[in-house]
Amino acid sequence: MTTPLLELRNVRVHFPVRGRTARRTGTVVKAVDGVSLTLEEGRTLGVVGESGCGKSTLVRTLLRLVSITEGEVLWQGRDVRRFDEQEMRELRRDVRMVFQDPLASLNPRMTVGELVREPLDLFAPQLDERSKRNAVASMFERVGLRAELVDRYPHEFSGGQCQRVNIARALIGKPKLLICDESVSALDVSIRSQILNLLIELQADTGVACLFISHDLSVIRQVSERVLVLYLGKTMECRDAEALFVAPSHPYTQALLDAAPVPDPVVERSRARAVLGGELPSPLSPPSGCVFRSRCPEAAPRCAITAPPQKSVRGGEVICHFR
């Protein structure tokens, strides 16, 4: 068996809470609490969950943007925490991110041509001027931007175009992994499908692996082969996308699917919905046992006592007492 591109083993990220009382009592927010995942080269994993479930924190551990409290983050089989400066530089070349806000993630004082070229200057300084310029031009073409736009500044572009610039900038250094953190959430509907199609195409062409973070299951469904469902920093279900969407196993996944509005009045008004009651609990004091039990329609007494075990289901794992 080959080493997976990325492997997270039982990762925990706990943040200390500010304030004197909190420090004395040792209160921590468990943003990510024991999550494992593997991603093979060229594959796509979708990470889904509500705000505050730890999905962004989880992927940021890879680039050491947040430091992990416990567990291991393995990049091509090697622990990223032991990486030295040189290895971190290589990692940052191989793992690129595209963020949610297309404009805020571009330096307003650089032209889009400079922005797309910057990774080459940093990671491939040996290239001569001409080949860099050619690389930028061909990248522009691939993401669907006209070549004559290179000297424009980000503020002259619409959100969708800025996101194309971000994608070009991410892919020009031929990374091994592309992390899309809510990359299409801020875009209008018509533009969102353009960008999603572009990402799917580019992934097929370049064979880059992709971690796709979104709160929107319909977006996740379009792009992912495998889906990880998080709730309050814990894995609920991790399965092949087809199995998960056809027959969700965890009550939380079911609830997320039920909650997503379907653009069809007949379906939308007739279907039975398991609407989640209650609120997302405070991450400072998550429920005992299974963290989802306070909103789970199937919760039973034992859910409050013991944390549910991980069980195998078709195409993956689910973490629930009743499956």
Place this chain on the structure above:
Amino acid sequence: MSLLEVTGLSVSYRSRRGSVCAVNDVSFEIERGRCLGIVGESGSGKTQTCLAVAGLLPAEAAIGGSVRFDGRELLGATRSMFNELRGKQIAMVFQDPMTALTPHLTVGSQLCEILKVHEGMRGPDARRRAIEIMERVRIADPERRFDMYPFELSGGMRQRVMIALALILRPALVLADEPTTALDVTVQAEVISTFRAVIEHTGTALLLVTHDLGVVAGLCDSVMVMYAGRTVEQAAVAEIFDSPAHPYTRALLDCLPRTDRPRGTRMVSIAGQPPDLASLPPGCAFAPRCDRAESICTTTVPSLQACGIDRAVACLRHGATT
């Protein structure tokens, strides 16, 4: 007579690059107890339309046309008339519940303030009414939440407080501008079902502005689709989804990612960018992105034509076979 009749509404602003028409000749009506959804992407004029009805447009906006509420003309109405109407007859729910609530007042005092101003109700009576409406919008534990500040509540709870504020005086019309956009899907589903229950119970009419066709499918009776400040299609909700007449409506529906469709199916997307309102193309504003456009579309602005009962579409190619 309809509760709200908007005829030929236009809103424009002067800018350095000339006049920008944010809303262009828009007409619609809402009956009592019904729900109209206005759908469109950013810059389509949907929020401007909503603000025009509420009398909340900035002073520099040039407004034309007519907005009649319950027989009374609202355009050019005096401030005191609006003060009497707003809150009592017309209420509004905004997108961001954090910025729309007063941060230094408790939820209870914000609810009671409305009762005091409009009905002169105070003390325990007002408190009882406030708690009653909090229960109706399904705020759990209303007695305790009455004394909380907005920052102590989650986003979904705050949006419920906004809805409670809008509904406490049982207004005839509620304007809701993207009321669930800032919320998680699970919370959104709950807020929508609350909305639906409350509207059915009180007989309030709703003008819902949204970009989410899924929300429209669940709540609205009829739909108006806007593009670049103009109405491109108006129809009952079933018709819009069953047989969209305007190419833009059809494209909008086709390009939605859906959880009930398998992976890998390439999504239909609308090529190009939404138009720049300061330099609209001559002819149909959607023509540059339209797959059915012909030469006539680039020269003539299509007008809204009736096609069937309570249905209208603004497309020169409507009815053409190819």
